[in-house]
Amino acid sequence: MSDKTKNSLKTKLDTFPKKPGIYFFKDRFQTIIYIGKARSLKDRVKSYFIPSKDAKINNLLRDTRDIEYILTGSEKEASFLENNFIQQYQPKFNLRLKDDKSFPYLKLSLQDRYPGIYLTRRVESDGSKYFGPFSPAHQARQTIHLISKFFGIRTCTEKIPGKRKRPCLEYDLKLCSAPCTELIREPDYKENVNNAQLFLEGKVEKLLKISRERMNKAAERQEFEQAAQWRDLIFTLENIKDKPKMISVGLDDKDIIGFAQQKSSAALYVFMMRKGKVSESESILIEENDKMSPGDSLPFHLNRFYQNRKNWPDKILLPFQPTQKLKLQDEISHLARKSVKLMVPYKGKNKKLVELADRNAEIILQEISHRLIPLEEVRQILNLRRTPLRIEGFDVSNTGGEESVGSVVVFEKGHPRKQEYRKYKIKTVIGPDDVASLQEIIWRRYTRLKREKKVLPDLIFVDGGKGQLNAARKTLRQMGLENLSVVSLAKREEIIFTPSHAQGLKLDGTSPVLKLLQHIRDEAHRFAITYHRKKRKKRSFESELDGIPGLGPKRKLRIFTKYKSLAEIKKSSVDELSKIVGKNVAAIILEKLK
Ligand code: SF4
Numbered sequence: 001m002s003d004k005t006k007n008s009l010k011t012k013l014d015t016f017p018k019k020p021g022i023y024f025f026k027d028r029f030q031t032i033i034y035i036g037k038a039r040s041l042k043d044r045v046k047s048y049f050i051p052s053k054d055a056k057i058n059n060l061l062r063d064t065r066d067i068e069y070i071l072t073g074s075e076k077e078a079s080f081l082e083n084n085f086i087q088q089y090q091p092k093f094n095l096r097l098k099d100d101k102s103f104p105y106l107k108l109s110l111q112d113r114y115p116g117i118y119l120t121r122r123v124e125s126d127g128s129k130y131f132g133p134f135s136p137a138h139q140a141r142q143t144i145h146l147i148s149k150f151f152g153i154r155t156c157t158e159k160i161p162g163k164r165k166r167p168c169l170e171y172d173l174k175l176c177s178a179p180c181t182e183l184i185r186e187p188d189y190k191e192n193v194n195n196a197q198l199f200l201e202g203k204v205e206k207l208l209k210i211s212r213e214r215m216n217k218a219a220e221r222q223e224f225e226q227a228a229q230w231r232d233l234i235f236t237l238e239n240i241k242d243k244p245k246m247i248s249v250g251l252d253d254k255d256i257i258g259f260a261q262q263k264s265s266a267a268l269y270v271f272m273m274r275k276g277k278v279s280e281s282e283s284i285l286i287e288e289n290d291k292m293s294p295g296d297s298l299p300f301h302l303n304r305f306y307q308n309r310k311n312w313p314d315k316i317l318l319p320f321q322p323t324q325k326l327k328l329q330d331e332i333s334h335l336a337r338k339s340v341k342l343m344v345p346y347k348g349k350n351k352k353l354v355e356l357a358d359r360n361a362e363i364i365l366q367e368i369s370h371r372l373i374p375l376e377e378v379r380q381i382l383n384l385r386r387t388p389l390r391i392e393g394f395d396v397s398n399t400g401g402e403e404s405v406g407s408v409v410v411f412e413k414g415h416p417r418k419q420e421y422r423k424y425k426i427k428t429v430i431g432p433d434d435v436a437s438l439q440e441i442i443w444r445r446y447t448r449l450k451r452e453k454k455v456l457p458d459l460i461f462v463d464g465g466k467g468q469l470n471a472a473r474k475t476l477r478q479m480g481l482e483n484l485s486v487v488s489l490a491k492r493e494e495i496i497f498t499p500s501h502a503q504g505l506k507l508d509g510t511s512p513v514l515k516l517l518q519h520i521r522d523e524a525h526r527f528a529i530t531y532h533r534k535k536r537k538k539r540s541f542e543s544e545l546d547g548i549p550g551l552g553p554k555r556k557l558r559i560f561t562k563y564k565s566l567a568e569i570k571k572s573s574v575d576e577l578s579k580i581v582g583k584n585v586a587a588i589i590l591e592k593l594k
Helices: 003-013 041-047 055-063 075-089 138-151 186-200 204-220 224-240 294-306 325-336 348-381 434-451 466-478 512-544 553-562 566-571 574-581 583-592
Strands: 021-026 032-038 066-071 105-108 117-120 129-131 254-262 265-274 277-287 315-317 341-343 390-399 402-412 422-425 459-463 485-490 495-498 501-506
Touching: 003 041, 003 066, 021 041, 021 075, 032 041, 032 055, 032 075, 041 066, 066 348, 105 138, 105 186, 117 138, 129 186, 138 186, 138 224, 186 204, 204 224, 254 294, 254 348, 265 294, 265 348, 277 294, 277 348, 294 325, 315 348, 325 341, 348 512, 390 434, 390 512, 402 434, 402 512, 422 434, 422 512, 434 466, 459 466, 459 512, 466 485, 466 495, 485 512, 553 574, 566 583, 574 583
Parallel strands: 254 315, 315 341, 390 459, 459 485
Antiparallel strands: 021 032, 021 066, 105 117, 105 129, 254 265, 265 277, 390 402, 402 422, 485 495, 495 501
């Protein structure tokens, strides 16, 4: 990491809150390379920048180019998310949790006639209720002990009714009520299970009320041993009352939406939970021309967010009722091609999750209002109609007209969105005509976006000078998209061209506006050239195998599928290659490549 990057990250860390959450270290490709959790994000992340001899930290800082975070309500929630995200992204510096050692959950096997409580690392759809994850893991064992001690819930998998004549040692240790030998009536055991569930769900107040009633009744009946047991439970409950509650998980796929609004901006924060785990999070920010009411604004943003989705949830949890909820539900279900329910949770774990997403939306909005300053500057300097929150950059690459390819990169709020990058093989242009190739990919890109009713960018960036700018505008005009703003950046002199700066605009080398455009240009170029090189390599691979008798397109394809390079083919034996192309052809190929 250069001193410049280090200083800019340190400045960024000053804006981090002193609140619990998880943080992400990212490399120059925006790949997550490390995930951690913290009680105070600011203090924890800053501590990495204290000079250290720890090789792991130094290597991590060497590769880091950006750091981001997600706020959580407590450290426990942070552990939960940290583990989920580590398993999702497999960051290279998270060696500790990189293997599939997920944190444990507790399983209350409610589907059984006499449910038990068990430790598990897998959440399944089996009718059980799962609680957790627990971090540190020994808390899970302690919780099992409390459940056994206070509620007499079994931890065994004994068949009930079975052949057992006497209860096991657990009963003697007062850790089980022994349903196996009918020492407890079925309804009483069920009541204990219900109470254990309240305990695990953190419904302490409700359980306290029940416990006090039971203690008093036991004392009235002069059943002092029982009364003492309820008293001990009351002590324990009083003690844990103020501690953070665990999140109980379900297996349903749901998106949890957080929302925040400020002046004419709003932020949407989405946790995507799949099979009970947070698999991704995403935020979007859209400028509203006029401030809308939250009820109108939320469906507007949701609609935009769900336009480009692939992985659909069964339900979407919202922070409040949007206007025309049913209409929105129909629209989203239509996009998903399945029924997606919109719900507003008013209590319980879902409410907690929505609050968590809400907190993150707020913080994103605050942070983005800082980050947006360069984008607002881009709007003013380039005389654009609106702040370019979404920019698409184009580039073309070829070698003397051979293997022409094009690229589109997408930047949202000034950051690359790699999953939306697209590459194109030029189809209609013969020879090295960059301008015509650019027009072809612009045409193909926006024909598709229009056909699929997807979001159009606020600004289009093309690599090149006035010629490229005018060519792009001409194509957009032909498509009826003349309202889209276009800008180009000429190499060497770094002059910016826009329709209102036809003679070019030269900005200072340190200008954030120029820096952003350079970043988009470099990214589009890198993406196009990588694709181009790959195609050239494949072509040289192909041409080496041209003219071999008996080696037609189908057999060639089989070779390309199995081998990545000519060197790999050379290393293989005749027998190995024979399995794909037959013995004679294999021998000729190996002879030719000698
Ligand atoms: S007493 Fe019976 S039900 Fe309880 S743990 Fe032992 S065998 Fe299982």
